[in-house]
Amino acid sequence: MKKIHLFTCLLIMLSVVWSCEEKDNLDPIGNWDLSMAQPTSPAANAVLVLDEDNPTAPLRFEWGPATSSKNYGIRYSLVLVEAGSADLSAPIYRVSSGTNGRDLFATPTARQIDQALSIAGYEAGSTVDLQWGVVARSLDKETVSFQPISITRFLTESAPLDLYLSGPATEQGSTLANAIPMKAFTDPDGNPTSVFEVYTSLKAGETFHFYSQPSEQSLQYGGTNGQLQKDGAGITAPAAGTYRITVDFNTNTYNLLKIDKWSVVGGNIQGGWGGDAPLQYQGNGVWKGTVDLTEPSGFVFRANGDWAYLLKRIKGTTNQLVMESQAGTQGIQFEDIPSTGVGPHVFTLTLSGDEYTYSIEEYTGGGGPAETPEQLFLLAGGEVVAELTKNGDRFTSGRHLALQAGQSYSLNSASDGSGTSYALEGSLGQTDTPNADKVEGSLPFGTGSGAMAVARDQAYRLTVDFASESVSWMYYNIKLFHWDEVGGGWDGRSELLMTYEHPYTFRLSGAQLTAGYHSKFFSPWDVQFGADSPTALSGTMTNGGDNITNITESGLYDVTIEVANDYSIGTYEFVKQ
Template sequence: MKKINVLFYLLGMLFLTGACEEQDNIEPIGNWELSAPVLAGPEENSTITLNQEEPNTAIRFDWQGATSSKNYGVTYRFVVDSAANADFSTPIFSMHTGNGGKNSFIEPTAIELDQALSAAGYDANSTVPLKWAVVAQSLSKEMISSAKLVSVKRFKNETATLYISGSATEKGTDVGQAIMMRPRKDSDGKPTNVFDVYTKLTAGGTFQFYSQPNVNSIVFGADGNGKIKKKGTAIAAPGAGTYRITVDLNNNTYSFLKIDKWSVVGGAFASGWGGDEPLQYQGNGVWTSVVDIAKTEGFIFRANGDWGVAMKRVKGTTNQLVLESQAAAEGKQFEDIPATATGKHIITLNLSGDQYTYSLVKDNRPTSMPDKLFLLQGSNVVAEFNIDGNNFSSTVFLALESDKAYTLNSARDGSGTAFTTSAKIGETASPNADAVSATVDFREGTGAIAVARDQAYQITLNFATKKMTWKYYNLKLFHWNDNGGWDARSEYVMTYKHPYTFEGTHALSANFDSKFNSPWEVQFGTSSSALTGNMTNGGPNYKGITQAGSYKATLVVGNDYKTAQYSFVKQ
């Protein structure tokens, strides 16, 4: 028995000895060194002037790379902070280098640096004393270089570009789709720091101004009494309608001019200089109409029948326009727009982008095509169709009802030429498909037009082919586990309720992703996790269901299917 115990003892000691020798051969992870980077250019106490006219100019910073005593890989992070701050714990600007962080240089653009300084509270056109450094990282170790002083002079103006975005705007809340505002320039072509845009606003919505159409933008919002400031609150739309919105960053103010109508007036028309030929708003800052030119004389554009808001052609150009009231400040001469031929013409006023323009094109549409077309329900105007070549179309979806009769007429009051179809709008063998559409014949003639089912319809009439096309969407609530569960997703059918509303009560799982879809033209989502709020078409997956259960889901879509209001109510 003693021999057996001795044997086990010797075996145990042998095991412990081997284990100790193996542990001694493992080098502790902290038993190696990482050197600090050594800064090179720019020189100490140099001044960098950011050029607003070349915002994408790269500003280069170089350093000698750090080394690991065990030759581990090293990555770098560039940091900038106020010269007065003790360290770089909360830098004004931080950026990893290229090549996966391995490059020993970095080239931020002038606008990136300027916007970082703006966000930190430094005024435009000021020279800011800063310091910069580089943080080297290898595995779990970090080493920061010694700092270098540098001064950076900001852009002369807060921003050279300005955009508008928000739930009240035509493009909705997606900042990537923000609408560009026109930067006004002086007679030398230099920025004036004043911006304007012609656009449609939705009642009850809000908006803000952005220096760029992305999430890194400087954001301007309300500061009370018509003033704006950086990081201000969202501005409420003054009401539904089309507006000219002007922002003056010289005094940080904004203002609205309600545009009830743009029209043409002049000797080219039978009504002469005493009457207006109104244009129809198409969206995105564009107005158009078919006009009958009676004489080869001049005409101009004016808003609201107001001679103080008159727009004329820039001399020396073929289609550029300028507001008469702004021409002197912009160093431009102007003239009436010449009409070179009589007869029907399609006239377009384009106030989007950074240059106002117009076009005047001979109308070669079918002779049976009217100048205007209205959808009526009794004496009520449901919609005025927009004209585009041979087509009249509803740019939005019209909420029509099956228990009402509709008519098409070239006159708003129903006294003009009537058009009809024997087919029912919405009648189809596949009413429950995702995007449902059909093309039917129409003709000149009286007779009510029936609707097969309540829905929101987009309608186009082609007068060259005498074909009418209608379309509507059915929506489903897609609900799935984002961790590999897409193929097992639930597709819950939503029921349409007049007007523009989809409802359904469904069993939903906690922490699943959701989206309201009509694959794949409509995909409503939001980054918000609230149970009520706003969604955008193309928005991110909704992740707000945190408790499993039965929910009544409601979606009220905008008539353009770009935005929607949603709610989830636990039953």
């Protein structure tokens, strides 16, 4: 029993000792001091001229250590502020030193300081009187010591190393934290070329800017007519749709290339290298679609049906892509993209970030048709809209079918709707580029009941492929081309988009037309309607007909055309207002 009492007393005594020692070591936070770190180099009143020819050269700022009276850890930051200012809430530049802020020096580059001064509003080539300082921080204490310095900016504005897209016209809106990063190009040695691009969609009539970083402390660029301008006005999106946006700081220009479609083209699809299997834009620089592969073979991704815009695989990679026309300046070797599968496959094209990639996955479907039916009908309200023509596993409409967004349609193997029904995954005509010349898309389908939705009134040509379990659709938009034939003004022509009205009608209201100019109705270049009587204000027209020369008095005109369901012939009318 005595041993137990002795042990208990010993524990009590130790507890008292520990308590006293812990109290001594946990003085209130305020009962200690933090000295200032003293700047040493550059010396006070130094003049620093930033070297534009060596923008990545490190500039070394050094200081002596601060001390904590309790030996708490200290972290350091370099700051630049205006001369005479001690405000650290929004410094011109701030960076922590290396080793998580423990180093007694910081080495920003000439470009980083130059761009910080540019953001602060100082003109290129100007000499700026500033203070550079060292912020020492330990727990909740902070001290700062300054000394004066003069810094001369680059003679010309330097290009940022990174670039972002933001604004109400963009997919991510105006919140800078959500700004869309652009791809930065490099030369064969990995050096920045000051050229950037991004694939994204824009909202018509809204604006956007470019930013050097996704924050308020950023260089901002706007512009007009393709000319880039620091702190310039917001750039207005010309029309809704998907674009490749390119910025070149070497020429201070920007360019918008409208992307009507990305397609799979090659020996692995129907029609081979003469075929075209379009993908659908999903947002955030991603295109996707189901493609029926006919044989293992090479292919490429092609934009807008134009051989000038080809994406091929980077040699030595499994799925990275490069634009063929851009590969040389980057020192990249490329090759056609291989594919090994046969049958329906899902293609995904990702054009975002610094690496462009693709993927191909076998389409598993959703319990698709077990076999190709002998007949296939498009129905609406129990009535036959069209019987599609069979060719192997494919059914085609042949002609263009005038379909309406408010109408409910269905596909069935029997004309009275009593056969097998087929349901689409999506809506016909759903696209981010509704006003392109030739608008195409593809949707997967399978057995099942359900209405076939139509996104917009138009005259659609349909192909239903039971082998790939996909429905392909296409429609034309029509433009009135108006140009000065005598004066050689074809390149300066007006291309006036007409509005489709059900059925098979296109209208244009209040078009400004000029006497003596030629006109023609185009959906470049499949449809080229010319007049059978070129000088008449109304009459018949033929695809491939003569130029229309009926405007003898300049002014505003309402123009209407009606087309046949195969776009071979039609009628037109010009009415002066």
